[in-house]
Amino acid sequence: MKPSDRICAALDFPSFAAAEPFARTIAPHVGMLKVGLELFVAEGPPAVKAAAGLGRPVFLDLKLHDIPNTVEGAARSAAASGASLLTVHASGGAEMVRAAVRGAGGKVRVLAVTVLTSLDGAALDAIGLAGPPETAVVRLARLAVGAGAGGLVCSPHEVAAVRAAVGPGPLLVVPGVRPPGAALGDQARVATPSDAVRAGADVIVVGRPLRDARDPAQAARDIAASI
Numbered sequence: 001m002k003p004s005d006r007i008c009a010a011l012d013f014p015s016f017a018a019a020e021p022f023a024r025t026i027a028p029h030v031g032m033l034k035v036g037l038e039l040f041v042a043e044g045p046p047a048v049k050a051a052a053g054l055g056r057p058v059f060l061d062l063k064l065h066d067i068p069n070t071v072e073g074a075a076r077s078a079a080a081s082g083a084s085l086l087t088v089h090a091s092g093g094a095e096m097v098r099a100a101v102r103g104a105g106g107k108v109r110v111l112a113v114t115v116l117t118s119l120d121g122a123a124l125d126a127i128g129l130a131g132p133p134e135t136a137v138v139r140l141a142r143l144a145v146g147a148g149a150g151g152l153v154c155s156p157h158e159v160a161a162v163r164a165a166v167g168p169g170p171l172l173v174v175p176g177v178r179p180p181g182a183a184l185g186d187q188a189r190v191a192t193p194s195d196a197v198r199a200g201a202d203v204i205v206v207g208r209p210l211r212d213a214r215d216p217a218q219a220a221r222d223i224a225a226s227i
C-alpha cells in the first residue's frame with residue numbers, strides 16, 4: 001500500500017459546491033474521501049455519489065446510534081448510496097451493530113466508533129465512563145467486532161491496544177491526527193500521522209489540517225512522506 005493510500009481526507013464543508021474544489025485537489029493525493037454529518041445533512045446521498053465520482057472510495061461517517069431496527073434501515077440506505085465504509089457508534093450495543101451489518105448487506109463495511117477522539121479522561125468520567133479511555137475503547141472494540149463490525153474507529157492513543165485485542169482482521173481507522181505543530185481544535189486524544197501509523201492505524205483521517213492548509217495537495221504529500 002502506498003503511504004498516501006492510508007490518508008482519508010474529511011470533506012467537512014457545508015455543501016458539495018463548497019467542498020468540490022478541495023475534493024478535486026486532494027483526491028489524487030489520498031486514498032479515501034470522507035463525507036461526514038455536515039455535508040451529508042446538507043446534501044444527502046448525492047454528495048456520496050459526487051465524491052465517489054472523484055475516483056476514491058467514500059467513507060460515510062454518519063456515526064449511527066439508534067434502536068436496531070432504525071439503524072438497520074439507515075445502513076440499508078447507506079449501502080445504496082455507493083459508500084464503501086459506514087460508521088455506527090459501538091455504544092449503541094451489540095444488537096444495534098448486528099442490525100447495521102445486516103442492513104449493510106455486505107455492500108458497505110460497517111465500522112464501529114469506540115470513544116470519540118474529542119473526549120479526554122475528564123469528559124469520559126462526566127458521562128460515567130470512569131477509568132483510562134483505553135479500557136472503554138478496548139471493551140467497545142471487542143463488543144463491536146463480536147457483533148460483526150468490519151472495522152473500528154479509535155484514537156491513536158488506543159490503536160495498538162485495540163489491534164492486540166481484536167487481531168489482524170478489522171480495519172482500524174484513526175482520526176485525531178495532527179501533523180507536528182498543527183492546532184488541536186476540539187480533538188483531545190491525538191498523535192502525529194507517523195506515530196498513528198506506527199502504532200497500527202490502517203487509515204488515518206485528516207480534516208482541518210488538510211482543509212485549512214494554504215496548499216492542501218502539498219500538505220497531503222507532506223503527511224504521506226512522513227508515514
Ligand SMILES: O=c1ccn([C@@H]2O[C@H](COP(=O)(O)O)[C@@H](O)[C@H]2O)c(=O)[nH]1
Pocket residue numbers: 010012036061113115116117118153154175176177185187205206207208209
Ligand atoms: O472519534 C472520532 C470519529 C470521527 N471523527 C471525524 O474525523 C474528522 C477529523 O477532523 P479533524 O478536522 O482532523 O479534527 C472529523 O470529520 C470528525 O467528524 C473524529 O474526529 N473523531
